[in-house]
Amino acid sequence: MQTFQNPILKGFSPDPSICVVGDDYYLVTSTFSYFPGVPIYHSKDLVNWELIGNILDRKSQLPLSDVTHSQGIFAPSIRYNKGIFYMITTNVPKGGNFIVTATDPTGPWSDPYYLEGAEGIDPSLFFDTDGKSYYVGTRPNPKGVRYNGDWEVWLQEIDLQSMKLIGVSTKLWKGALREAIWPEGPHLYKRNGYYYLMIAEGGTSFEHCVTIARSEKIDGPYIGNPCNPILTHRHLGRDYPVCNVGHGDLVETADGQWYMTCLASRIFDGYSNLGRETFLAEVVWESDWPVINPGLGRLAKEQMHRLPLFPTETVNPRILFEQPLDKRLLFLRNPDIEKYVFDERDGWLRMYASPHTIADIASPSYIGIRQQSMWYTLKTRLDFIPQQNGDEAGLVILQNDRYSIRFVSGLFDGKRELRVITNYNGEEKLEERIVENSRNLTLKIRGDCQKLHFYYSQEDGEEIEVVKNIDAHILSTEVAGGFVGCTMGVYVTSKSDLTNICYADFQWLEQVNEGVEMRITEKVKLYE
DSSP, X not given: OEEEESOSBOSSOOSOEEEEETTEEEXXXXXXXXXXXXXXXXXXXXXXXXXXEEEEOSTXXXXXXXXXXXXXXXXXXXXXXXXXXXEEEEEETTTEEEEEEESSTTSOOOOOEEOTTOOSEEEEEEEOTTSOEEEEEEEEOTTOOOSTTXXXXXXXXXXXXXXXXEEEEEEEEOOSSTTOOOXXXXXXXXXXTEEXXXXXXXXXXXXXXXXXXXXXXXXXXXXXXXXOOSEEOGGXXXXXXXXXXXXXXXXXXXXXXXXXXEEEEEOBTTBOOSOOEEEEEEEEEETTEEEETTTTOSOOSEEEEOSXXXXXXXXXXXXXXXXXXOTTOBEESSOOGGGEESSSSXXXXXXXXXXXXXXXXXXOEEEEEEOOOSEEEEEEEEEEOOOSTTOEEEEEEEEETTXXXXXXXXXXXXXXXXXXXXXXXXXXXXXXXXXXXXXEEXXXXXXXXXXXXXXXXXXXXXXEEEEEEEEOGGGSHHHHOSSOOOEEEEEEEOSSSOTTTOEEEXXXXXXXXXXXXXXXXXXXXXXX
C-alpha cells in the first residue's frame, strides 16, 4: 500500500468541496477577493491534483469591486448530476448565493443564476434518488440572533430548470453543541437508508470542527452523532503544528471507499502565513456513522492510501507571461485588463501603472500566485523606468490591504532606489534602501520560515544582498485576521497622473519551494 502527504493542496486553498464522476475527481476552493474565482482541480487518485481551470473567469460571473480581501467568494460547492456540473457559492456582498453550470468542467461555465430567497451563506446542492433536488445552506436564526454565531442549517427544494427555490424552507439542525456557533459548510449525503448532514461549526479558527447528524427523512428530524465532533484539532493544544481543522466534504470511490477533504492551517513558528489549505483523510463507517482516520482520529502528515496513485506532470515553477494566461495567476478584484499588455514586447508582460496601490480597496496593477511554502525563493525579471516621484514596481508578498511586504524599484525623493517596505496594520515602514539606477534587474526574495532575505542582480551579474531577516509573521492570519492566505506577485503603481505612460515590463515570475515545510520544531514529530 502506498502513502501520501498532507496537505494535498498547499497554500491558500480553503473550503474544499469535491465530487466524483466515474473515476475522475473534481475539487474547488474559495477565492474571496481574487480573480479569476474558484479554481477547479482534477485528480484520478484524490492525492495528485491538476489545476484545469478557474470557474468564474468573467466579470459578469464575478463582480468584485470594492470588496475587502475576506469578502467575495465564500465556500463553493461542486456537484454533478445527469451530465451537468453545478457549482454553487456565495458572493459577499455582491448578490448573494448563485449557481453556475457546465457540461465540461474545464468550461465555459454559465453566467450566474442568482437564487431569490436564498439567504445566508455556504450553499450546497443535493440530488435525491427520487429525482428531486435540494438547496441546503446556513442562515441567521429567523427568530432573532441571540448571540454571535446563532445561525442554523436549512433546506428547500430547488427547481433546476427555472433555478428557483420552491416549496417551504425547513430548519434542519443548529449543530452538535448546546449553543453551537457558526454552523457552516453544510453538505447532504445518502447512505444505507439515512440522510447525513455534515457541517462545520465552532468558527473558522482554533475551535473549528466537523460534526454530523442523520435522519431517515430528508427534512428531519436530524439526530447528532454521539461521537461528535468527528474531526477537530482543538483538543490537541495551541502548540500542535496543524490547527483550524474543519469544513469537510465526503466522497465515495468507485470501489466503495470513502474519503474526506477538509481545510486546516499549518503553523510555522507560531503563525500560519499560508492560510487554510486542503487536507485529505480516510473514512470508514461504523454503526452507520463515519469515523475519520480510524485509530488516529486526527489529520496525519503522511498516511496510507488505498487507491492506485497517478502522479500529475511536474509544473514549471517559472511562470512565463504568455497568453493564454497560466491558470495559477491571480488578480486582485476585477482587473483593468487594458493595463496588462502581452504583445508590446516579445516574451514580456507590459503592466501599466495604476494610481491604486495594494493598500487600497480597489484593483491595483498586480498579478500573483498563491504562496505554497515557507521555504522558497521568489524571483522576477524587471525592466522599469519610473517617471515621477512615487512610481514603483517590483515584488509583493500580500496578505491584505493593511499587511504586506514590498521589494520595489522606484523614484523616491528624486533618486532611483531599491526599497524594502513593510506594511503593518496600515503603517508603512522603510526597512532598507539602496541607490540603484539600473533599469533591468532580477529581484529575489528568499523565505526561510518567518525570516525574509532580499537580493538583486543587474543583467546576469553578481547577486547583491539588500537586507536580511525581515520578520514575516506580520503576514499571518493570527496577526492580520481574515480568511485568506498570502499571495506573491509583481506590481506597479504611480501616484502621478502619468499612469498611461508609466509602466513596468516583467519577463517572468518564479516561486521555487524547497520542500521542507514541516521542518519547524521538535513538536512536528507529534504530527508525523
